[in-house]
Amino acid sequence: MTPESRAAEFDAADPLAGYRERFTLPEGVIYLDGNSLGALPKDTPAALTRVVESEWGEGLIRSWNSAGWFDMASRIGAKIAPLIGAAPHEVIACDSTSVNLFKLIAAALQMRPGRKVVLSEPGNFPTDLYMIAGLEAQGLAERRLADRDKLAQALDGDVALLMLTHAHYKTGALHDMVKLTRAAHEAGALVLWDLSHSTGALPVDLNGIGADFAVGCGYKYLCGGPGAPAFAFVAERHQADLQQPLTGWFGHAAPFAFSDDYAGAPGIDRLQCGTPPVLGLAALEVGVDLIAAIGVDRLYGKSQALSEFFLESVMAHDVHLELVSPPRSTDRGSQLSFRHPEAYAICQALIARGVIGDFRAPDVLRLGFAPAYLSFADIAAAARHLAEVLAWCEWQRPEFHQRAAVT
Secondary structure, eight states: OOHHHHHHHHHHHOTTGGGGGGEEOOTTOEEOOTTTSOOEETTHHHHHHIIIIIIITTTGGGHHHHTOGGGHHHHHHHHHGGGGTOOGGGEEEOSOHHHHHHHHHHHHHHHSTTOOEEEEOTTSOHHHHHHHHHHHHTTSOEEEEOOGGGTTTTOOTTEEEEEEESBOTTTOBBOOHHHHHHHHHHTTOEEEEEOTTTTTTSOOOHHHHTOOEEEEOSSSTTOOOTTOOOEEEEOHHHHTTOOOSSOOGGGBSSGGGOOSSOOBOSGGGGGOOSOOOHHHHHHHHHHHHHHHHHOHHHHHHHHHHHHHHHHHHHHHTTOOOEEOSOSSGGGBOSEEEEEOTTHHHHHHHHHHTTEEOEEETTTEEEEEOOTTTOOHHHHHHHHHHHHHHHHTTGGGSGGGGSOOSOO
């Protein structure tokens, strides 16, 4: 049986197949980059039009009250909360992942006086490491990196915070959140999880594992659009003691009292900083509602099936690439990554055929499997295209070696 015939059977039995129609996908494109930028939900343009033309155009500034703009960050955060195993009052949708990382790293350091070490791993997503470096340059932090198999041993009395990404951005490899959170707590450290490559695709239970803090991205699997607001999680037990380092007016207990002195808002609202981006939040809410309606457990099951089927399909086409993702689907996020010295050119050759993946330096071809809108037929076709690009050496064409700004 060919991959195409097997794909037809899988699609016919797929309970999520109908959700594909809820997204805008260009004809002739197989989109394997939803782990970088999610596809556009069809309801998003209408939602933005309503906010722009009615709420902004007609309601003007009155819409902060009448249309609920003022409460958007906490309302959307509460909708994200069940997707990550948190309570509604523990999550806020605001700022970017980078800014939220800075806020929570700084807050964690204040909560562990006498300790300055922030422990992470080499090869973590760069912005996570850059945020530590920024605080280190101010003398507030000390960066320590340990390979993932040595992280538990690196937890000593100097570590204030363990900061890791649940699903590695390049390989998709998953950390054992339960084991590492427990080890950090036993060493007296706090834990900050970056869920940017997990939320909306993988089951996460922050309260179940006793997590302290988390951040996540709104524009990958949550389909909030390019540059969508991110989110932050603070466990309820820490909210009273949390000192927000970016003391902006929307994190004030009474922002419209216009006091000269800062007084942090109670609870998770303290994590806000500047004025919320209403248009970005409006787009994010559509994506969050859609992903929540599908259900993370169902999305995860299909994600595993898609990646396993892709591996079977490339083997059927006798494709030989070095897999750098964990071979078992239970050990990786919703992606597969392959190493090749000409990975960039191969990626560009695939894009020219309408198969959109991405490249991660120095030599990784990364293919994401967003289960909300991908079909098994997409996967079979993508495997065939990859086989032909390699067999016919299409990647050798000069135009596929010219590096663009975004890879």
